[in-house]
Amino acid sequence: MPRFSPMSDVLWPRTAPPAPEASPLAGDIEAEICIVGAGFCGLHTALSLSKEGRSVVVLEAEEVGFGGSGRNAGHCTPTFHHHSLSGVTEMLGARRSEALIQLQLNASDRIGEIVRDYQIDCEWVQNGYVMCASTRGRMAAMTRKRDDYNGAGQATRLADADEVMQLTGMHGQFGGWVHPGGAHLNPMGLSRGLARAAEEHGARTHIHSPVKGAVRDAAKWRVTTPGGTVTADKLIFATGAYTQGGWSRLERTFRIMRVMVGATRPMSNAADVLPKNVTAHDGRGNILVYKLDAFGRIVASMFPRLMGGRVRMLRLLESRLRYHHPSLPERLEWECLWTGELDMQRNTIPRLYRLGEGAVAVTGLSGRGVPTGWTVGQVLADWANEVPEADLALPIEPLAQAPAYMAIAPQLALRAYELRDRWDEWRDGQSARPW
Numbered sequence: 001m002p003r004f005s006p007m008s009d010v011l012w013p014r015t016a017p018p019a020p021e022a023s024p025l026a027g028d029i030e031a032e033i034c035i036v037g038a039g040f041c042g043l044h045t046a047l048s049l050s051k052e053g054r055s056v057v058v059l060e061a062e063e064v065g066f067g068g069s070g071r072n073a074g075h076c077t078p079t080f081h082h083h084s085l086s087g088v089t090e091m092l093g094a095r096r097s098e099a100l101i102q103l104q105l106n107a108s109d110r111i112g113e114i115v116r117d118y119q120i121d122c123e124w125v126q127n128g129y130v131m132c133a134s135t136r137g138r139m140a141a142m143t144r145k146r147d148d149y150n151g152a153g154q155a156t157r158l159a160d161a162d163e164v165m166q167l168t169g170m171h172g173q174f175g176g177w178v179h180p181g182g183a184h185l186n187p188m189g190l191s192r193g194l195a196r197a198a199e200e201h202g203a204r205t206h207i208h209s210p211v212k213g214a215v216r217d218a219a220k221w222r223v224t225t226p227g228g229t230v231t232a233d234k235l236i237f238a239t240g241a242y243t244q245g246g247w248s249r250l251e252r253t254f255r256i257m258r259v260m261v262g263a264t265r266p267m268s269n270a271a272d273v274l275p276k277n278v279t280a281h282d283g284r285g286n287i288l289v290y291k292l293d294a295f296g297r298i299v300a301s302m303f304p305r306l307m308g309g310r311v312r313m314l315r316l317l318e319s320r321l322r323y324h325h326p327s328l329p330e331r332l333e334w335e336c337l338w339t340g341e342l343d344m345q346r347n348t349i350p351r352l353y354r355l356g357e358g359a360v361a362v363t364g365l366s367g368r369g370v371p372t373g374w375t376v377g378q379v380l381a382d383w384a385n386e387v388p389e390a391d392l393a394l395p396i397e398p399l400a401q402a403p404a405y406m407a408i409a410p411q412l413a414l415r416a417y418e419l420r421d422r423w424d425e426w427r428d429g430q431s432a433r434p435w
């Protein structure tokens with residue numbers, strides 16, 4: 001079985017503008033900073049550094065955006081998914097967490113500026129994010145979220161059931177939490193646009209150049225690909241869930257979890273589904289998140305069941321969508337269905353690993369990489385600019401293997417959330433919603 005889901009299933013490469021021209025590395029070149037991996041982490045780092053005049057080379061095994069960055073669902077929600085802000089502080093300490101929280105909470109606005117400044121054609125829409133309360137009791141969690149994020153300077157708010165209906169078209173919700181910073185986009189369009197923007201500042205990107213290894217020689221890193229080498233002062237691996245070789249045991253720092261994304265054919269009545277084209281989250285344990293693309297497709301993502309193929313996955317997406325939007329036809333016309341890989345690790349906040357003097361790796365974004373890729377890019381640029389480690393927004397840790405239980409823990413958590421949903425719905429006196 002191939003290690004990664006096929007890129008040929010994904011919608012975005014077909015609807016995004018073409019990638020900037022790039023070729024495999026041929027020969028031996030030099031740079032101040034060599035970045036391995038042309039995903040959001042690598043490309044935001046490359047853009048930040050090249051903008052400051054640093055000499056940067058990006059080496060990509062396949063093509064720009066080949067990993068999660070070109071195939072995700074395209075939701076940019078500037079929050080922490082699994083943790084409250086106080087949870088982030090508990091994990092990282094006051095100083096680092098303050099910096100990380102400010103980066104992450106502002107990520108969507110900053111990406112929006114990049115999109116405008118470099119005229120990146122990526123269907124960027126910043127109409128906000130609505131997380132629904134699927135049971136009455138869940139409004140308390142929404143209130144906590146509002147207080148948490150507004151306490152950190154955001155202007156989020158609660159919405160009642162009527163307003164949720166107006167924003168999302170969803171029936172049967174009890175209210176929700178509205179975050180005006182939420183955005184959505186064509187992620188391959190953003191990946192390719194970031195590569196082009198970095199190139200405008202002099203960064204060089206080489207595709208089809210898988211890094212086979214790196215050695216430290218005379219205070220420099222020599223990074224080897226089949227066609228040539230890069231000699232650099234600093235080396236960054238940003239290879240995420242799609243790590244293929246390059247550095248021993250890097251792929252053991254996380255465990256893979258699959259996500260599915262479905263896109264309907266363009267629908268003439270798309271605005272009935274999401275009248276304000278927000279990013280909509282249906283508030284359940286196995287989250288259904290969806291939006292409209294620029295052509296009127298509903299693009300929806302969920303975690304698939306462990307067993308079952310395409311038909312079962314589409315049925316899952318369809319039954320959830322139809323529950324919220326009863327006017328949808330019995331059978332939706334799906335144009336594409338794809339899956340992709342997340343690099344899950346225990347605390348779900350990205351992890352930076354020390355590979356040697358002047359070399360670090362980042363993995364373990366555990367989803368939410370659209371805003372977090374920008375956040376990590378700023379931290380990696382600070383690191384490359386010799387900001388003292390104690391002042392970085394993320395700690396640099398020794399390379400460590402993800403615990404074995406992470407192979408199953410996210411799936412178990414998902415099942416537990418689903419049972420919790422059932423229980424809460426029963427207590428609410430609701431008829432059972434579709435799984």
Ligand SMILES: Cc1cc2nc3c(=O)[nH]c(=O)nc-3n(C[C@H](O)[C@H](O)[C@H](O)COP(=O)(O)OP(=O)(O)OC[C@H]3O[C@@H](n4cnc5c(N)ncnc54)[C@H](O)[C@@H]3O)c2cc1C
Pocket residue numbers: 036037038039040041042059060061062063064065066067068069070071072073074075076077209210211212238239240241242243244245246247259260261301338339340341342365366367368369370371372373
């Ligand atoms: C199906 C799916 C849906 C998702 N939906 C969302 C969403 O809606 N919102 C959100 O915020 N996040 C979402 N995510 C998560 C998000 O896409 C990822 O967290 C993010 O893109 C990771 O970025 P990255 O730069 O760390 O890694 P990647 O984008 O995976 O990039 C790593 C790159 O490194 C390259 N590489 C690997 N090994 C080598 C090597 N040896 N030499 C050279 N290059 C190498 C790979 O080919 C790849 O291009 C989703 C992910 C998936 C898979």
